[in-house]
Amino acid sequence: MKYVDEFRDPEKAQFLLTEIRNLMPNLLKGRTTPIYIMEVCGGHTHAIFRYGVETMLPDGIELIHGPGCPVCVLPMGRVDDCVALAHMPGMIFTTFGDAMRVPGSKESLLQAKANGADVRMVYSPLDSLRIAKENPDRQVCFFALGFETTMPSTALTVLRAKKEGVHNFTLFCNHITIIPTIKAILDSPDLQLDGFLGPGHVSMVIGNSSYRFIAEHYKKPLVIAGFEPLDILHGIWMVLKQIAEGRTEIENQYNRVVPNGGNTVALDAIGKVFELREFFEWRGLGSIDHSGVRIRDEYSEFDAERRFSVPALKIADPKSCQCGEVLKGVIKPWDCKVFGRDCTPETPLGALMVSSEGACAAYYQYGDIEKVHDTRALVEEMV
């Protein structure tokens, strides 16, 4: 495949791995723990498992799979609100595919669909707007979620709906922002992190200046990286090199896509339509100040939360789940009490088992092969 295979070249990978191995002795001198690098973005987590990147790294480097899977961090109460909206008479509820399986307290959207709700999978919010125009006598609600990556397309859809005077279209806004979340992770007292792989697609929208505080205040290196396995390996090498040279900087490995200033057209659209919420609830991490956005008053007619009554109940995460600790890298997925036993991709208890971008589901399905194997054998013995 043109423009893709180049970024999956095993020879170049071996070259980078040699460079990484050469850095390790110095990096580990005087340390009792490995180097911990967090990839913030779920897309990175997916690619790391898809290509077995983690299985190629030398000992002494551990990847922490961070909170950047928007499907995983959605709290159960919000899913219940989706299900309630989907069950409203006459409602067509539209969603991205991988949000269908996220468990609510009673039903997922997939179950709601089986129980009679008109839930339709779309690939873009514009598909949802089109469905609204084709069904003028019905309400159409789009389940908007994701970080700054998906926010611009939602914002542009709202702007278009307003311009075209589409009155039967709303969105249930669950967009979240990355920066406050990284800050919350950095402020957590039990954290051990040496550096970050920054999210490529989010950065394509927001640019790289927003990350400066991570290097300046928290003294951690961050390298914005692309999503092909070579990008990721290259990004890891750049983080390690910064540590080795005693630098803490924001660097851009993904400069073929990420402009330093971000995408001003996208940022304008986001700014027009959305404003920060005081706080937003995250599954596994709790409430984080200014980490979510909502629709501005000028566009309130498109806000499902204001237009319809949603239950808006807060549902606590199951007590046995240790998603928060996994997200922060305090424990590994297989250290969680319920991993692979009560919590599996079929019957996920915790957020991280929900989407293939979630750390636990990724380990369960793609596996750090030896560890998963051992854990499963252990689980089978225990059952």
Place this chain on the structure above:
Amino acid sequence: MSTVVEAAAKNGKPRHRGKVRVPTITLAHGGGGKAMHDLIDDIFLDAFDNEGQAPLEDQARLSLADFAAFGDRLAFTTDSYVVKPLDFPGGNIGKLAICGTINDLAVGGAKPLYLSCAVIIEEGLPVETMRNVARTMAATAAEAGVKVVTGDTKVVERGACDKLFINTAGVGVIREGVDLGVDKARPGDVILVNGLLGDHGAAILNARGDMSLTTAIDSDCAALHGLIDTLLSAVPRTRFLRDATRGGLATVLNEIAEAAQVGIEIYEDRTPIRSEVKGFCEILGLDPLYLANEGKIVCVVPAEDAETALAALKSHPLGKGSARIGEVTDHRPGRVVMQTVFGGRRIVDMLIGEQLPRIC
């Protein structure tokens, strides 16, 4: 029950055949009266007319001697076909219903002989759509050398089914000496496939038109009994064959690993997938290893027969793209592991539910 197959002649005189004179099928066509007989005459008998079958009976009557001539065991299978859309690049639901059941017989080492065809039609289906599907079925069966000898027609209310559901059952005869089984894979065995994977799944998703992608991908829908016959003649010791339909290659490999309690190791760079399908999967966040195929088999053969088997597969038009994609191992029984193009390793697990496109 009503027979689809009737003799064209009764008491030596040609029976007058009914005609459907309306454009759409209605509940009247399922009512058992004249409208139903017209539908059967005009669509199904017209397509499946078989000489020598018992006239106007509720069952096909098949000679045991005909079976015994081909082998020592009967193979019997059934499958239902519910594809959306009914027509797709590379085939339609009718072609699928014939090929799918032929393949289910053939992967057991059987020579497919007779099929049934039962249709459940949603009222409102255009008569021409049904006629086109029936004709495709007849042509596909004729080409494959199997006969559709009995059938049934039901019409249900709008919403009770989606346009058209087809069930085909099939019987075939397993040749003596062939004994294929999912639990027969042994460490050291070699895994082969007969060509590019994921075409059918990608073609169907693409044909639904939700993605507005212009890439043309044809379904690989094909009857594989000829190919399988070629393979089994060359390598009678073949351990196991399965068509990689729903759930794709990954699912079949997991079934083998689980049933035979062996490990399986495959190589991403040797697994044939066309770049259009790869690109399609990249865009949607799907994994081609789980995409459905309708013309691809996974073969497990002893290592010493691997070259012979590969050459046999490649000698057949439906096996030109055959490849050796991996091995059976004694490492981690029950697990499928893939060596990625990048040089890493990952587990290829059974799919949990349906594959859902990823958000970003």
